[in-house]
Amino acid sequence: MTREVPVGTADDLAPGQRKLVFVDGGSIVLFNIEGQMHAIDNSCPHNGASLASGPLEGYMVRCPAHGLRFDVRSGCMQGAGGLKLTTFPVRAVEGKLLVSVMETPASIQA
Structure with a gap:
């Protein structure tokens, strides 16, 4: 099951900008690319490096640790x-x- 979490206002993120937000103990990077919003896990699946500061080329973000592109x-x-x-x-x-985001046992309140 999923739930929607508020992470700021649309005015916080102009085209070409990114924002790091924290949800349920993890971090998510928001991107505004040409007016379209995108959100990814801040952790590279290769070794867990932060992607928040990775260079963005079009729709591709490059991991600053080893250069993998997503x-x-x-x-x-x-x-x-x-x-x-x-x-x-x-x-x-x-x-x-x-x-x-997906519901986790810790985020479900009785």
Whole structure:
């Protein structure tokens, strides 16, 4: 099951900008690319390095640790059979940015 978590306002993220947010003890990087919002896990699936400061070339973010490149739209690494990072649906509702995340036992309240 998923839930939507508010992570700021749409005005916080102009085209070409990124923002690091913290949700349920993890971190997510939001990107505004040409007016479209994208959200990825901040942890590279190769060795856990932070992707928040990785260079962005079009829709491809490069891991600063080892240079692996991932498409922020799909999470897929370039090439067949590569690693994949977690992406999150993100949308603006009434000026607020909402990221959809999976429910975890710790985030479910009785």
